[in-house]
Amino acid sequence: MYKYxxxxxxxxxxxxxxxxxxxxxxxxxxxxxxxFKPLRLMNGLYLQLHAYMLRVAIPYGTLNSxxxxxxxxxxxxxxxxxxxxxxxxxxxxNWPKLSDVPDILDTLAEVNLHAIQTxxxxxRNVTADHFAGAAADEICDPRPxxxxxRQWSTDHPEFQFLGRKFKIAINGAIxxxxxxxxxxxxxxxxxxxxxxxxxxxxxxxxxxxPMIGKTIRKFLPESDLLPYIEAIxxxxxxxxxxxxxxxxxxxxxxxxxxxxxxxTLVEDRxxxxxxxxxxxxxxxLESIKMQFPPPQFVKADSTHFEQTYETDPIFxxxxxxxxxxxxxxxxxxxSISLKGHGQTPGDATTKQMQVMAQVAEDxxxxxxxxxxxxxxxxxxxxxxxxPQIYKALRNHGLATxxxxxxxxxxxxxxxxxxxLATARSIPIAQDIAGRFKAxxxxxxxxxxxxxxxxxxxxxGHHHVGHIGILGLERAGKxxxxxxxxxDATSTAAIGERVGPGFSAEExxxxxxxxxxxxxxxxxxxxxxFLRTYQRVGLAPFKTALYPKTALxx
Amino acid sequence: MPVIVTDSGFQSDDWVGDYCKPCDPGSNPQALDLSSDIDPxxxxxxxxxxxxxVNIHNFADGRGFTIARQLRLRGFKGRLRARGNxxxxxxxxxxxxxxxxxxxxxxxxxxxxxxxxxxxxxWKENDYQSLLRG
Amino acid sequence: xxxxFAPRIVTANHLLQGGVIYLADNxxxxxxxxxxxxxxxxxxxxxxLLFAEQQPDTVVGAYLAKVTVTEHGPEPQHFxxxxxxTGPSHYAHPSDKRFENV
Ligand code: HEM
Ligand code: SF4
Numbered sequence: 057m058y059k060y061x062x063x064x065x066x067x068x069x070x071x072x073x074x075x076x077x078x079x080x081x082x083x084x085x086x087x088x089x090x091x092f093k094p095l096r097l098m099n100g101l102y103l104q105l106h107a108y109m110l111r112v113a114i115p116y117g118t119l120n121s122x123x124x125x126x127x128x129x130x131x132x133x134x135x136x137x138x139x140x141x142x143x144x145x146x147x148x149x150n151w152p153k154l155s156d157v158p159d160i161l162d163t164l165a166e167v168n169l170h171a172i173q174t175x176x177x178x179x180r181n182v183t184a185d186h187f188a189g190a191a192a193d194e195i196c197d198p199r200p201x202x203x204x205x206r207q208w209s210t211d212h213p214e215f216q217f218l219g220r221k222f223k224i225a226i227n228g229a230i231x232x233x234x235x236x237x238x239x240x241x242x243x244x245x246x247x248x249x250x251x252x253x254x255x256x257x258x259x260x261x262x263x264x265x266p267m268i269g270k271t272i273r274k275f276l277p278e279s280d281l282l283p284y285i286e287a288i289x290x291x292x293x294x295x296x297x298x299x300x301x302x303x304x305x306x307x308x309x310x311x312x313x314x315x316x317x318x319x320t321l322v323e324d325r326x327x328x329x330x331x332x333x334x335x336x337x338x339x340x341l342e343s344i345k346m347q348f349p350p351p352q353f354v355k356a357d358s359t360h361f362e363q364t365y366e367t368d369p370i371f372x373x374x375x376x377x378x379x380x381x382x383x384x385x386x387x388x389x390x391s392i393s394l395k396g397h398g399q400t401p402g403d404a405t406t407k408q409m410q411v412m413a414q415v416a417e418d419x420x421x422x423x424x425x426x427x428x429x430x431x432x433x434x435x436x437x438x439x440x441x442x443p444q445i446y447k448a449l450r451n452h453g454l455a456t457x458x459x460x461x462x463x464x465x466x467x468x469x470x471x472x473x474x475x476l477a478t479a480r481s482i483p484i485a486q487d488i489a490g491r492f493k494a495x496x497x498x499x500x501x502x503x504x505x506x507x508x509x510x511x512x513x514x515x516g517h518h519h520v521g522h523i524g525i526l527g528l529e530r531a532g533k534x535x536x537x538x539x540x541x542x543d544a545t546s547t548a549a550i551g552e553r554v555g556p557g558f559s560a561e562e563x564x565x566x567x568x569x570x571x572x573x574x575x576x577x578x579x580x581x582x583x584x585f586l587r588t589y590q591r592v593g594l595a596p597f598k599t600a601l602y603p604k605t606a607l608x609x
Numbered sequence: 610m611p612v613i614v615t616d617s618g619f620q621s622d623d624w625v626g627d628y629c630k631p632c633d634p635g636s637n638p639q640a641l642d643l644s645s646d647i648d649p650x651x652x653x654x655x656x657x658x659x660x661x662x663v664n665i666h667n668f669a670d671g672r673g674f675t676i677a678r679q680l681r682l683r684g685f686k687g688r689l690r691a692r693g694n695x696x697x698x699x700x701x702x703x704x705x706x707x708x709x710x711x712x713x714x715x716x717x718x719x720x721x722x723x724x725x726x727x728x729x730x731x732w733k734e735n736d737y738q739s740l741l742r743g
Numbered sequence: 744x745x746x747x748f749a750p751r752i753v754t755a756n757h758l759l760q761g762g763v764i765y766l767a768d769n770x771x772x773x774x775x776x777x778x779x780x781x782x783x784x785x786x787x788x789x790x791x792l793l794f795a796e797q798q799p800d801t802v803v804g805a806y807l808a809k810v811t812v813t814e815h816g817p818e819p820q821h822f823x824x825x826x827x828x829t830g831p832s833h834y835a836h837p838s839d840k841r842f843e844n845v
Binding site: 083472 | 756758759760761762763799800803804820821822823826827830831832833834
């Protein structure tokens with residue numbers, strides 16, 4: 057894992073002292089709220105419905121046990137004993153006081169964590185594949201590049217006051233687990249004639265106008281990374297729209313000007329900027345790479361694991377569902393579900409964070425990851441340790457075997473916390489998970505991504521859910537629209553709206569109708585919901601969802 | 610009277626010449642006054658040019674920083690000034706992007722005092738860009 | 744005109760604490776909606792909002808929320824204001840046992 061240099065430490069200390077002073081100036085009246093807001097936002101501090109909210113970056117989703125313990129400590133000391141892991145590889149604390157935030161930031165700095173650029177109209181914290189460094193299908197670990205981009209974008213003087221937020225994601229495996237096509241810039245590591253480089257995708261995004269990103273450069277050599285993304289940002293900063301907040305993202309710039317024009321502008325800028333990078337960045341990249349070595353894999357006897365797997369069906373089901381293939385022999389990747397049926401997707405208590413930290417320390421080479429699906433990952437686990445891990449997790453409500461199933465729901469905070477929300481999302485997630493648990497058909501349904509957002513901003517990724525739910529308001533009441541057929545992977549697609557929305561009371565029944573329709577229509581158990589939709593299209597699902605209207609028509 | 614913010618604090622304006630705005634393509638002015646929606650690639654860098662001033666009406670409008678950087682990359686070596694309602698926290702960004710100084714109103718200087726600007730004047734310290742670029 | 748004006752209260756967030764607060768008739772900010780001043784006249788409501796907005800060193804984001812006057816005091820009309828009063832609803836959800844078994 058990346059260790060902070062003296063430079064990183066000094067930077068962070070200075071930054072925190074600046075923020076402390078900014079808070080003081082706000083309180084003294086030297087800064088107006090209008091001036092203070094962008095400053096607090098670029099340090100991750102929002103004002104929500106009930107309180108401030110502090111969004112802390114988990115750099116490219118990677119944590120060690122000490123860092124996880126510190127997150128737990130903060131939840132305990134300055135919050136209400138829990139935190140919320142988000143689709144952006146952040147943790148959000150929902151109850152800090154403004155006057156405590158400088159202390160919280162100093163506490164984070166002790167373990168090389170921060171909240172810089174987790175919000176605001178700037179380059180946000182870079183996200184990456186949560187299986188990075190572990191996945192069997194990996195071409196190259198994306199994290200060193202993500203760290204390089206973190207350093208480059210941190211306090212970048214040109215890009216702290218962009219027209220709108222800017223999100224970069226990077227994936228280094230065959231499968232896209234970082235949703236790179238729904239980001240302002242998506243980077244896919246590729247290999248061409250033994251040379252590493254990137255396919256650069258630009259102009260993806262969700263929100264009010266969802267768009268799948270377009271390829272701007274088919275192959276960008278590794279060493280051109282910073283000047284090239286700097287060129288993209290330079291073009292965006294200058295020519296992105298600033299007259300309308302809803303048209304200010306780069307996806308709109310790309311859409312309005314066309315990808316060819318944008319490419320020409322970017323390439324021109326790139327040639328001007330390129331000579332300013334003479335190799336220092338590459339030296340730093342090399343030293344970062346050295347800090348992401350594979351763990352010291354061990355050899356161990358897994359007889360106990362095999363026996364438990366044979367004899368304990370509940371354990372077996374957890375192993376089958378919550379582990380993924382690792383590059384090393386006899387290793388697996390464990391996904392810890394933060395989606396116990398009826399619980400709040402992504403929330404973890406202080407105790408749970410401590411338990412996960414301990415398990416990682418005892419059995420997981422001290423490493424943890426946060427996935428954009430709001431779960432926690434143990435990236436390197438020898439099979440022989442699975443029974444003990446399972447036991448430790450189960451005692452703390454962390455052993456739900458539902459990864460990738462219908463109850464593994466992504467849900468944004470919605471109206472329970474968010475000042476922008478038009479409806480609640482968490483209780484809907486709780487109801488749906490509870491319903492399918494009661495129906496006992498979750499495993500029969502198989503892989504299904506259900507994603508819920510509490511407003512059009514789409515923080516819950518509903519557009520790319522196999523089933524997406526969007527919470528809106530009509531006549532003073534919450535109601536929910538359903539989209540189907542979205543896809544967040546390399547074959548990214550935006551879901552299609554099925555029809556009119558449902559009230560909070562109707563929405564769970566509606567999802568159930570959709571699911572039974574799918575079970576009826578699928579050719580074989582292996583045909584997933586998404587495949588079935590792709591084969592039969594929207595119409596039969598529509599009929600299932602609106603039986604009365606269909607009869608009338 | 611405007612206040613000019615530099616690395617050593619507040620100063621009075623020592624630029625006495627006029628700014629050319631809008632400028633005839635044929636003229637060869639000493640100083641240009643630009644708005645923040647200008648495309649920096651279209652600015653004619655005349656041989657006489659000594660001063661470029663970029664007007665930033667709203668501190669949240671960050672285009673000025675890219676304009677400064679691009680003008681520098683295009684080879685402008687004269688005086689580069691940002692003028693407008695910037696906040697002291699932006700001083701470092703302005704300097705790192707290529708501006709030499711910031712012109713603010715008297716009124717703003719009263720609320721955001723010299724010490725606040727000086728707090729941000731050591732812009733060469735803790736700069737990731739200088740670590741990576743070069 | 745005030746006959747058609749739905750009653751309002753002034754609400755905001757506390758600058759330092761962040762919490763939801765309401766303006767009382769004695770000019771104090773209170774946590775309990777039942778102590779909030781009920782404004783039945785539009786001009787009066789605008790004045791009280793202005794009064795709140797002039798305290799940027801105490802409150803953030805002041806606005807007028809519509810209420811229904813009941814025997815228990817003002818009841819927010821919009822579910823958003825209802826949630827601001829009660830706090831997040833999900834930990835009261837019948838199936839959330841998180842804080843019991845950890
Ligand atoms: C709770 C306070 C939050 C606020 C005020 C907020 C605000 C917003 C806004 C305004 C947008 C739309 C941006 C646009 O279309 O230009 C957005 C998009 C998004 N947010 Fe949030 N958000 C919040 C929480 C979250 C959380 C908890 C997550 C992660 C779970 C998240 C992840 C995202 C993602 C993935 C998008 C869509 C991708 C895109 O930027 O196009 N946000 N958010
Ligand atoms: S989707 Fe809307 S409700 Fe949900 S977190 Fe984002 S802004 Fe808030």
